[in-house]
Amino acid sequence: MSSASEQSRRFQAARKLAGVIGVPAVAIAAAFAAGAVFILAIGESPVSVYGRLFSGTFGNFYGLGQVLFKATPLIFTGLSVALAFKAGLFNIGAEGQLYIGTFAVAWVGFTLSGLPGVLLVPLCVLAGAAGGALWGAVPGYLKSRFGAHEVINTIMLNFVAIALTGYFVTHVYFVPETVHTQRIAAQAQIPRLEQFWPVFKGSPVNVSLFLALGIAVAVYFFLWRTRFGFELRALGLNPAAAEYGGISVGAGTVLAMTLSGALAGLVGVDFVMGYKYYYEGGFSSGLGFMGIAVALLGRNHPLGVVLAAFLFGALSYGGLVINAVVPKELVEILQGIVILVVIAGTNVFGQLAASFKRGRPG
């Protein structure tokens, strides 16, 4: 009896581990292999290109700084998508949510410029979260009230958000001849890591990285240690049982989308407060969509999201490193393949595991 249960526990653990690490590992390997074909096709050596990619990103502190800089917003959007996923919702709207949130950060940063930094910094951060939260709550509400699918609505609201912020930055708050707003107050700007560690010199990686990591920890605690996290996870895994356990499906949907939006909105802390110091139209170009890939690869777990964000950050900076030899777009191809293999592989893996289990006696 005990040995059987021990065995089944081990089987479970092994299966889980294989699912968590195996599929992403296979996906990454497959993507690099496919990429090698592209590299060979243009007459370059995959070994040297990948060698360059690696040494240029993780081989020196400047490269590392750039990777961390690229990873920071992806942690936010990855967490955003992952949190919604945990509640059984598909938030494709991180892109729009981060536009609204980022604009809100800048707006507070230059409008309330009279406030001292100790007030203004947290206010800016809150504004980012609130802007994103608002934009996330809308599709959440539409789903719980009208049953309108969040996928289509979040896609549509992305474009509305881009147009809306575009309007602000071209008609209301803009510096003439540019597509950006005025700068935020100096006391709202947050330090870059090069100010503490000169090895990162030249890289815009800033302390919002620590906010991102802190938020990842907070998301973990929220999901697994609070009663609201418990409710969202129950909703995501089995809505009928959640309802039975006294959990409101509608309220949970709105809550999850609101929080998800808030996380995406925090991208503005990095971009506005730590990097450009102003809002700029069209700055994101797909950070929200990349968050979906990050969440998928990270298995919707905060730790996985952080790791996947580093990987995707490394790839996007790595593209620039190899650009002299191979078009940097190679990394977009790699990223696309990683996602396709992960989703196709997850299903195949699940079927394999199921047939393996069926094949066992008992």
Added chain:
Amino acid sequence: MDWMIVLAFISQMVRISVPYTLAAIGGTFSERGGVVNIALEGILLNGAFTCVLATHYTGNPWVGVLAAVAGGVATASVHAVVSITFKAEQIVSGLAINLLAMGATRFFLRIIFGSSSNSERIAGLPEWDVPVLGDIPVLSTIFSSPLILATIVIIFASQFVLFKTSFGLRLRSVGEHPEAADSLGVNVSRVRYAGVLLSGALAGLGGAWLAMDQHSFTDGMSSGRGYIALAAMIVGKWNPLGAAGACLMFGAAESLQMQLQGQDVPTQFIQMIPYVATVVVLAGFIGRSIPPAADGVPYEKERQ
């Protein structure tokens, strides 16, 4: 003189709505069969690119059009394999294909044309001399374009195929209730494949229009049109005619926006129209739009 402006407006509206319409009808075929197709954006892009490539190498724009269709079908087949055979998440598959298309077209743009922004100029399609219709001032530019004429034919042919043929009946049934279709001996996967590949062919043709209209490929030239097509498909309630109507409406909005450009009118609010319309229609405020019941749901045979 005013009516010349109106005609010019109509002509512009029609031209803008051509790629939307082709992609939206493509999406309709895919989703009527139960496969959500967010990959329209990537299919448009790949179609445009393969069109330019083929025209560039052969010098024959008709070969380019065929290549666009083939490129669209090839792109859609990735989506079909991932979402029908592997039963994977259809939305993510579509997004990944869009990312892939973006990267791959840029990659080859640089390799083949040595530019990160645009290809060399290609020959366009010849203009046709259509009797009567071709004599209308301004609008004659519409009726002289083979692709516009093809689009008009496609709109009505699609409506016919979807509602008057056995393929259309089977497609609608596998998108609504695959178990029922299966119980009557309809091969659900095969019909779904057909729907998705057809969407690839149509959206690929939409890509050909983009390339021919501009006589070149430019980086990211689909610029969100696939998503607008998705919106039109929903506003058009998953009907080819409805989708075409929605596309004309969106085309009119965009045309208006172009007329107003530079006049210090916030065009962004006109830009929002397709998206807001979709949200409103989905919520059921104005004539609710209900997707096929099994849209986005992989079909698992329940057999023991």
Added chain:
Amino acid sequence: MSPPPKSGTDSPSIPFLKMEGISKQFALVKANDCANLDVNRGEIHALVGENGAGKSTLMRILYGLYRADSGRMYLDGDPVELRSPADAISLGIGMVHQHFMLVPPLSVTENVVLGSEPLRAGVVLDLKGAAERVKELSETFALAVDPDARVEELSVGAQQRVEIVKILFRGARLLILDEPTAVLTPQETESLFVILRRLKEQGKTIIFITHKLSEVMEISDSVTVMRHGKVVGDLKTAETNTEELATLMVGRKVLLEVEKGAPARGETVLELKDVHALGASKVPTLRGISLRVCSGEILGVAGVQGNGQTELVEVITGLRKPSSGSLRLLERDITGLSPREMLKLGVAHIPEDRLKRGLVPAFTVSENLILGSHFRPPFAGRLWLRREDIFENARSVLRRFDVRPQAPALPARSLSGGNQQKLIVGRELSRDPKLLVASQPTRGVDIGAIEFIHRNLIAQRDRGCAVLLVSADLSEILSLSDRIAVIYEGRIVGTVDSTQADEKKLGMMMMTGVLAKEDGNGAGES
């Protein structure tokens, strides 16, 4: 697919359909155990049995949906082998599934032709011609089906007739109807019977699955009774009666001995007055339920499945809103409260489907043990879950209810079915509820677990809890209940004291909705 034609002679001694020694094993259960079925040409043949007796499996084998592990089938004396429904259709076998296989937004004609579309000029759907044919069939068999109507706008009864047209359109000679009356109102059932008789007159053969014996007596020519996957009776309807059939269906089950004293009945805990509610498919399923459960007693609700039990339980636990009527819990109006409010008022619920409702299979055992109390002390403060208390609770519940393995961190899905059920029972009972709603509490669990669960339900009663027990297992109802209410077509048709009840009497009430005449005590409300 079809066999080489042998003798085409139509000897009356050869049954039209013969199924011989059919066995089918699923993962855990033997659904069919050497079952035989003979159906004569042109008769209406009823196939009866309790839920899980193996009727549907046998019919799915006949329709090519499942393949039998062993056994043979003959049609007109010729051996046949069915690999798919397409094979069955080509042999003239058609089936009306319990859940209709209709595409709601399509028209009747479109639904009928799907899969075998008539074409004009090789491509164009000949809907006009098909509509004519539908009309013709509709008139021949008195089906009253409008070929141009959209299926989603039709009543359930009309949809069922579309299914029949669908089969006839494909030239069916043998029609299988899987519990066709389960979804029908009594009036619709009557008109279905008219159609069935008409079909019979026209030479069609019909297999009619049901568990309502009054229908068997009314419509069928012969009847086959199944129990536990075996055929236990094969009779001419004219030569039998409902008592005999009920006995055959239910069998002489050994009553599980449960030790219990007399109930110490106290105040009224739950009272339902004329409660109506819609079912899953928006049809009225509860049609005026009134009942009362007191503290210290177990009220058993007996009935054939699908008579409103699921909806009754959902209404009481807040999962379904009643459309009219009132519910009171300890003198408080609780009509329309949310599940959480019900939980807070002390209503515990052992749901009928543990994997669908009762558990989050991917959650750990200890997480599952707080589902429903996760929002309040001792398991949670305003924000944080209290991990120590949750863990302690898990350890104590696992020990107290003997759930194995005693591992709070294991995902619930890795437990066996019996242990999952004990987990749910443990969770619900450890709430110390005022009202316990137990729905099929021992379905699919082994004898040991059944005994254990029964003892615990009695213990709840003895500590003063009001227990509402809903079970499809009559022996369970009889051995545990203090009073027994019989539910039939969404109403309580009678309540009897369990000391005066026996299987035969209850079986009759369950299957006919009529209380046996000699016992007038407490029809309707008790």
